[in-house]
Amino acid sequence: MINIFRGFLIGLANLVPGVSGATTAVIVGVYERLIDAVANFVKFRFKREQISFIVALGIGILAAIFAGSVSMKHLLERSPAMAYAIFFGLVLGSIPRLRREISDLKLRHFALGVSLMLIFELLVRTVQLSGTYVLLTGIIAACAMILPGLSGSLVLLILGVYDDILDALVNLKLAIVVPFGIGVILGIALMALLMNWLVGKFPNQTRSFTFGLVVASIIRLEPFTKQSMNLVRFAFVFLIASVAAYLSFRLSYRSSARR
Numbered sequence: 001m002i003n004i005f006r007g008f009l010i011g012l013a014n015l016v017p018g019v020s021g022a023t024t025a026v027i028v029g030v031y032e033r034l035i036d037a038v039a040n041f042v043k044f045r046f047k048r049e050q051i052s053f054i055v056a057l058g059i060g061i062l063a064a065i066f067a068g069s070v071s072m073k074h075l076l077e078r079s080p081a082m083a084y085a086i087f088f089g090l091v092l093g094s095i096p097r098l099r100r101e102i103s104d105l106k107l108r109h110f111a112l113g114v115s116l117m118l119i120f121e122l123l124v125r126t127v128q129l130s131g132t133y134v135l136l137t138g139i140i141a142a143c144a145m146i147l148p149g150l151s152g153s154l155v156l157l158i159l160g161v162y163d164d165i166l167d168a169l170v171n172l173k174l175a176i177v178v179p180f181g182i183g184v185i186l187g188i189a190l191m192a193l194l195m196n197w198l199v200g201k202f203p204n205q206t207r208s209f210t211f212g213l214v215v216a217s218i219i220r221l222e223p224f225t226k227q228s229m230n231l232v233r234f235a236f237v238f239l240i241a242s243v244a245a246y247l248s249f250r251l252s253y254r255s256s257a258r259r
Contacts, residue, residue, distance in 0.1 A: 003053060006030055007060020014145060014152055015065065015072040015166070016083060021145045021152060023214050024087075027094040027248055030057070032199055035146065039196035042189045069169040084223035085237045089244025091218050096249065098211050106208040113212020118219075134176055137161050138183020145184075146191035152184075 006028040014021035025031040034057065037050040075083045099105070141152035156162040168176035198206040223237050 001056075003030070003056035004060040004063075007057035008064045009060075010057070011061035011064025012068050012072065013087060014061070015068055016076065016087060016153055023091055023094075023217060026098065026210070026214065027090055035192045035195045035199070038188060038192035042193055065169060069166060073166055073170065080226040081223045081229070081233070081237045082240060084221055084226050085241040086244045088218060088221040088223050089241040089246075090248040091214060091221060092241070093245035093248030093250075095215060098207075098214060102204060102207045102211060104204045105211070106205050109205045109208040110212040110215075113209040113214075114216040115212075117213050117216030134161065134165075135179045135183040137165075138180040139187040139190075140183075142184040142187025143191045146188060146195055 009028060010021045010024045013024040025034055037054050040050060137156060141156050145152035153162060156165055165180060223241060
């Protein structure tokens with residue numbers, strides 16, 4: 001049941017532009033286990049515990065995507081600061097535990113992760129692309145989903161198809177949902193193989209790089225400029241972010257202790 005809930009959180013994160021589903025997987029303590037399970041699945045190395053793990057996460061992710069599309073669209077339209085405050089707090093609260101899990105922080109790789117995230121932010125603000133090839137956008141977005149700190153939804157926003165995909169999910173437009181879903185599956189499989197190999201061969205370098213992505217992603221998630229603020233709203237958004245950070249901090253250490 002706990003893995004279904006973790007999957008639900010990952011699925012919700014993937015609905016929000018700027019929020020990384022992979023970062024959420026890191027926060028709830030299943031990222032490396034997930035990419036290892038997916039990589040083995042792609043290689044046709046089936047393990048019962050990994051299959052049950054992927055199925056549970058998948059149920060949670062799909063439930064969040066289909067059940068949460070309408071509410072997330074409504075929340076982002078009506079109160080974007082509240083939505084971003086939740087995920088800002090989740091990321092912020094996970095940072096201490098992520099740092100502790102890197103036995104030898106590689107500053108060069110950490111700086112590379114930070115720089116890549118900042119460059120990505122610059123491209124988001126300056127490049128306007130339109131995407132008509134749904135399958136291709138699914139592959140590209142899925143690759144971003146696997147990297148902590150990068151948001152698949154944000155990539156869709158850059159490619160100009162985010163609103164179309166969200167509308168297709170809300171209204172079950174299979175002509176869009178099916179090819180997009182195929183693209184997502186292909187992208188996740190390819191990127192999971194790469195990340196699994198990197199974590200196995202270069203663990204500290206890979207974790208330092210992904211840590212840099214996560215740290216830099218809080219710039220994008222900062223909630224206080226997402227809508228106009230008065231003192232009451234600022235205090236409320238700050239409270240939401242603080243509670244989310246505390247819960248994330250406790251959850252991330254509990255997940256770490258279990259491993």
